[in-house]
Ligand SMILES: Nc1ncnc2c1ncn2[C@@H]1O[C@H](COP(=O)(O)OP(=O)(O)OP(=O)(O)O)[C@@H](O)[C@H]1O
């Protein structure tokens with residue numbers, strides 16, 4: 718991870734890791750008619766890329782993530798991962814949800830070990846890998862704690878460790894820090910970059926509502942428009958890595974956040990002139 722240039726995100730065969738071509742998704746609504754949630758969405762995510770999706774509520778971000786995970790089928794278009802079309806979840810992908818989705822009756826260790834147990838990994842491997850990722854997210858002293866004994870930030874770390882433990886090629890994150898306070902959120906943003914680099918794993922597809930979070934973390938951002946959900950714009954974030962708190966003061970960072978803020982504002986209120994934001 719920590720690629721400086723998204724063009725480095727191609728495999729030796731010069732192919733991106735994820736290719737989505739003309740994805741259309743419709744849902745049946747209560748009156749029996751069909752609602753188009755995603756309309757001909759095409760995007761490519763490179764190997765090692767930190768790729769964020771931002772857009773108004775209801776533009777189809779979660780649906781898109783579920784399609785990449787193989788949980789939701791498309792009506793049209795295909796998802797190609799590492800050269801193969803996917804239609805079901807696979808061990809190459811793991812998801813971190815906004816609401817942590819931990820098992821309340823299980824300890825940190827049991828929650829993190831769960832994906833490996835499902836996979837039928839040998840007990841020694843389960844315990845070694847679960848402990849490794851619990852340490853990596855800084856919860857070494859909390860392995861035998863239950864979720865209700867942990868803070869929101871700690872619970873989200875458990876969710877992250879559980880996603881990393883099966884060592885997926887692609888980490889899918891759906892507003893993982895959305896319910897955390899601003900300070901914890903910033904700390905976890907920094908930790909995510911550190912942990913992801915330390916874990917030696919590849920690619921993150923990250924859904925967020927926060928423009929500063931998207932700019933801070935990403936190599937590339939897609940901005941979506943809504944009704945129907947479409948890709949409005951792709952933006953390359955060529956801020957140097959490693960990113961740090963100093964990045965947040967970088968004038969280029971501030972400009973990029975403001976740019977995304979204005980694009981989203983124009984999408985929401987197309988008739989109003991763009992104005993300067995306070996970048997928050
Ligand atoms: N299973 C479903 N049945 C019917 N409509 C659905 C279903 N899932 C999603 N939708 C609709 O598809 C649209 C996109 O939903 P989605 O959850 O992907 O949006 P989102 O961009 O993640 O929104 P948010 O930012 O609020 O999380 C919404 O209008 C939603 O009501």
Ligand SMILES: [Mg+2]
Pocket residue numbers: 778779780
């Ligand atoms: Mg969503």
